[in-house]
Structures are given as structure tokens and as C-alpha cells.
Amino acid sequence: MILDFLKELQVSQLECLDDSNGWLSNFLFKFLVIGNAGTGKSCLLHQFIEKRFKDDSNHTIGVEFGSKIISVVNKFVKLQIWDTAGQERFRSVTRSYYRGAAGALLVYDITSRETYNALTNWLTDARMLASQNIVIILCGNKKDLDADREVTFLEASRFAQENELMFLETSALTGENVEEAFVQCARKILNKIESGELDPERMGSGIQYGDAALRQLRSPRRAQAESVQECGC
Numbered sequence: 001m002i003l004d005f006l007k008e009l010q011v012s013q014l015e016c017l018d019d020s021n022g023w024l025s026n027f028l029f030k031f032l033v034i035g036n037a038g039t040g041k042s043c044l045l046h047q048f049i050e051k052r053f054k055d056d057s058n059h060t061i062g063v064e065f066g067s068k069i070i071s072v073v074n075k076f077v078k079l080q081i082w083d084t085a086g087q088e089r090f091r092s093v094t095r096s097y098y099r100g101a102a103g104a105l106l107v108y109d110i111t112s113r114e115t116y117n118a119l120t121n122w123l124t125d126a127r128m129l130a131s132q133n134i135v136i137i138l139c140g141n142k143k144d145l146d147a148d149r150e151v152t153f154l155e156a157s158r159f160a161q162e163n164e165l166m167f168l169e170t171s172a173l174t175g176e177n178v179e180e181a182f183v184q185c186a187r188k189i190l191n192k193i194e195s196g197e198l199d200p201e202r203m204g205s206g207i208q209y210g211d212a213a214l215r216q217l218r219s220p221r222r223a224q225a226e227s228v229q230e231c232g233c
């Protein structure tokens, strides 16, 4: 695990040093994955990072963490992703991780109306506890189980439109639209930075860039301590 981290660290540093696109490069975005238990949040994260389905997924206890560097509109962006437990009993712990998130995947299960009905509560929490400007993509997961569908594409896309969310149906099982969900969310954040709508320097923006990101990557112990502090755990 430490070796993996160091390997990733080297890649990040190389990318940072090699990049000559100016200040708007090598960002670090804090992301959340939220939604009811059993909707497939951990499987989505696993599919995104490992490119395969995690077929032995158990309920998340509290919060799990993953990270990946992606290339978006010629920029390298490191996504620091917090996969939160959907079970109610962990709610007070998971809420403490929302602060300063720049983006979120809000997940429901297309075969469970109950998970869809809970979206408004998740949305309220995200906007209240993370940031009013948080960029959210709604993911209707388990697209591969179309025969058992309880939520239509149309009603979910209307909900997304009314609540200013992006929307995709995904399958952590087949991998369909999984990478796209993370990339589209990151792209929207980049667009907002470029248009001046989002200020990465604002406290709690969930965004770091340039040498700040590089400094943090150079000191894994400090970075770890900082995330623990930031998360209030």
C-alpha cells in the first residue's frame, strides 16, 4: 500500500514538473460519493480506480478513501475521493467529511425507488455541509438491471434538471459511464474555475492547484495529518 502511494506520488510529481500549461494545471479536487446504503457507491469507486467490479462488496464502515489522476481538457487533475457509508448509523461520522468538497457523485439505485426518494435529503446535506457551489452529478446506478427498474430515466433526468445536477445512469458492474461520471464532474469544476465562477483560493473550495498540490504530495505524512484534521476525525 505504501509502495502504491509512493508510485502514485512519483507520477504526480512528474506530471506536475512536466506540465507547462501555466497556472491552470495539476489540480487536486476533493470528491464525495454519497447516497443510500447498497446503491453501489463503493463498487463505483472501485470500478473507477481498478477498472473492475468489486463482487465481494460489504457495507462501508464510516468512510473509505481512493484517489486517481485523470486528464481533463489537457489538465491533470488528482481526484481525492471519499466514499461514505450510506447506513443511517454512520451519518454523523460521514457528515464530518463533507466540508470543503468540490464535487460529488450522488448515487441511487435504479431498481430501488426508496433510494431515489432519499435523494432530496442527501442533496440538502451536501449543499449545506460541503459548499453551496459543490458540483454534483446524479448517478442512477445498476443500469445493467434494467428489467428490475423502478425509476425511469426521464423522471430522474427531470429531478436532475430541477436541482441543477448533471445526470448519468451508470453500471459499476459493466463499467458503463463510470469514468464518465467522475470526468464530467471534474470537467464542470474546471470550467467553473476558468469562467471565474469558482475561486480555488477560497477557503474550503475543495480545490488545490499548482505548487500547493505538489507541496502536499511531497509530504505524505503531513498530507495525511491535514486530511484527518480537515475531516474532523
Ligand SMILES: Nc1nc2c(ncn2[C@@H]2O[C@H](COP(=O)(O)OP(=O)(O)OP(=O)(O)O)[C@@H](O)[C@H]2O)c(=O)[nH]1
Residues within 6 Å of the ligand: 035, 036, 037, 038, 039, 040, 041, 042, 043, 044, 054, 055, 056, 057, 058, 059, 060, 061, 084, 085, 086, 087, 141, 142, 143, 144, 145, 170, 171, 172, 173, 174
Ligand atoms: N447488478 C449490479 N450490482 C451492483 C452494481 N453496483 C453495486 N452492485 C451490488 O450492490 C451491492 C451494494 O454495493 P456497494 O458498492 O457495497 O454499495 P454501497 O452504496 O457502497 O453501500 P454502503 O457502503 O452500505 O453505503 C453489492 O452487492 C454490489 O455487488 C451494479 O452496477 N450492478
